Amino acid sequence: xxxxxxxxxxxxxxxxxxxxxxxxxxxxxxxxxxxxxxxxxxxxxxxxxxxxxxxxxxxxxxxxxxxxxxxxxxxxxxxxxxxxxxxxxxxxxxxxxxxxxxxxxxxxxxxxxxxxxxxxxxxxxxxxxxxxxxxxxxxxxxxxxxxxxxxxxxxxxxxxxxxxxxxxxxxxxxxxxxxxxxxxxxxxxxxxxxxxxxxxxxxxxxxxxxxxxxxxxxxxxxxxxxxxxxxxxxxxxxxxxxxxxxxxxxxxxxxxxxxxxxxxxxxxxxxxxxxxxxxxxxxxxxxxxxxxxxxxxxxxxxxxxxxxxxxxxxxxxxxxxxxxxxxxxxxxxxxxxxxxxxxxxxxxxxxxxxxxxxxxxxxxxxxxxxxxxxxxxxxxxxxxxxxxxxxxxxxxxxxxxxxxxxxxxxxxxxxxxxxxxx
Ligand code: AMP
Ligand code: GLY
Numbered sequence: 001x002x003x004x005x006x007x008x009x010x011x012x013x014x015x016x017x018x019x020x021x022x023x024x025x026x027x028x029x030x031x032x033x034x035x036x037x038x039x040x041x042x043x044x045x046x047x048x049x050x051x052x053x054x055x056x057x058x059x060x061x062x063x064x065x066x067x068x069x070x071x072x073x074x075x076x077x078x079x080x081x082x083x084x085x086x087x088x089x090x091x092x093x094x095x096x097x098x099x100x101x102x103x104x105x106x107x108x109x110x111x112x113x114x115x116x117x118x119x120x121x122x123x124x125x126x127x128x129x130x131x132x133x134x135x136x137x138x139x140x141x142x143x144x145x146x147x148x149x150x151x152x153x154x155x156x157x158x159x160x161x162x163x164x165x166x167x168x169x170x171x172x173x174x175x176x177x178x179x180x181x182x183x184x185x186x187x188x189x190x191x192x193x194x195x196x197x198x199x200x201x202x203x204x205x206x207x208x209x210x211x212x213x214x215x216x217x218x219x220x221x222x223x224x225x226x227x228x229x230x231x232x233x234x235x236x237x238x239x240x241x242x243x244x245x246x247x248x249x250x251x252x253x254x255x256x257x258x259x260x261x262x263x264x265x266x267x268x269x270x271x272x273x274x275x276x277x278x279x280x281x282x283x284x285x286x287x288x289x290x291x292x293x294x295x296x297x298x299x300x301x302x303x304x305x306x307x308x309x310x311x312x313x314x315x316x317x318x319x320x321x322x323x324x325x326x327x328x329x330x331x332x333x334x335x336x337x338x339x340x341x342x343x344x345x346x347x348x349x350x351x352x353x354x355x356x357x358x359x360x361x362x363x364x365x366x367x368x369x370x371x372x373x374x375x376x377x378x379x380x381x382x383x384x385x386x387x388x389x390x391x392x393x394x395x396x397x398x399x400x401x402x403x404x405x406x407x408x409x410x411x412x413x414x415x416x417x418x419x420x421x422x
Pocket of ligand 1: 155191216
């Protein structure tokens with residue numbers, strides 16, 4: 001079996017690693033992949049959002065299954081085009097990818113299907129003075145979100161109206177995110193522990209993966225700017241069994257019913273970003289894919305053959321598959337280049353990868369890396385996700401940080417409090 005994985009990050013390295021453990025011994029291709037995925041399979045030099053090139057590559061290599069890692073190719077319609085060409089795909093079609101591609105679409109979907117979410121209203125670029133008047137009254141803080149895709153840079157937490165005006169200036173006067181911010185979702189600022197719930201859907205049936213927690217802020221103590229994710233842990237003791245079953249009935253099931261009611265035939269992973277506030281649990285966002293770095297801590301916990309699992313998603317046969325777990329806890333620490341999520345240097349040689357990976361129960365997934373001759377160089381803001389497994393979160397955490405300390409590159413930075421106190 002030949003499987004093509006679209007994407008270039010830690011999530012895609014983890015997907016490839018998990019598939020490579022399967023009894024089916026699949027042949028793997030990555031487009032474009034990174035220095036880590038090169039050890040698992042061939043790299044194809046193509047842009048995953050270039051839909052016709054992806055279809056042509058899938059045909060040229062006669063692949064049996066395509067797994068789409070990131071959101072941009074899904075929003076661009078890569079799954080539609082691949083399915084039209086007769087391929088099996090893990091990843092929703094363009095219409096369903098709007099759940100991530102448009103925050104206004106996602107909010108309307110939540111409202112329609114009775115899924116609890118933060119109160120909100122839409123602000124339109126061509127009604128700027130109305131937006132100002134309304135924002136001036138929001139003294140309790142507000143969150144502004146660009147409607148369209150912004151690679152994790154479209155959410156702004158504003159504690160007072162002045163901060164909100166500054167964001168509006170950036171988005172509408174300086175046009176920092178272009179048309180992605182023509183519509184802004186303005187919603188109530190909620191405070192509380194977050195939770196990532198990822199669900200595999202085959203159109204009708206679904207399997208909920210174990211809960212994971214992502215550390216989104218750049219600095220220790222949840223301070224600093226939002227990032228793509230600085231670390232992750234699974235499971236998440238912040239939420240008890242009762243709350244997890246409530247999430248299943250109030251959030252996951254209505255989501256699946258909504259997808260069916262809209263006739264979206266969703267085949268792929270859907271990610272629910274939840275937060276427990278004083279008012280109760282609220283859904284902040286959908287992603288139409290696996291999370292990064294959540295995937296790096298979730299997949300090592302799964303016992304079920306991942307080739308069988310992904311094929312079942314693509315073929316609508318999840319009813320036949322049980323999701324079995326093995327490892328109790330996994331902690332992942334993301335090593336970044338100083339400056340991320342702002343500007344950062346690249347091209348620094350990385351040392352210690354083999355020593356770290358040789359430790360027991362440790363996995364090092366590459367995010368932004370590339371190979372040059374014998375060297376592996378940094379090639380992104382998030383460089384590696386260093387993961388370790390244990391019977392307790394505390395053990396996994398200690399091992400992950402031990403492994404992280406063996407790896408070095410100039411300007412290496414990381415949070416020191418991932419999974420602390422859990
Ligand atoms: P989103 O892409 O909508 O999930 O937003 C990214 C991150 O911004 C979330 O994971 C939260 O950390 C934060 N965030 C989003 N919406 C809210 C909100 N209404 N209140 C507080 N924080 C939020
Ligand atoms: N870790 C959050 C995301 O993948 O969007």
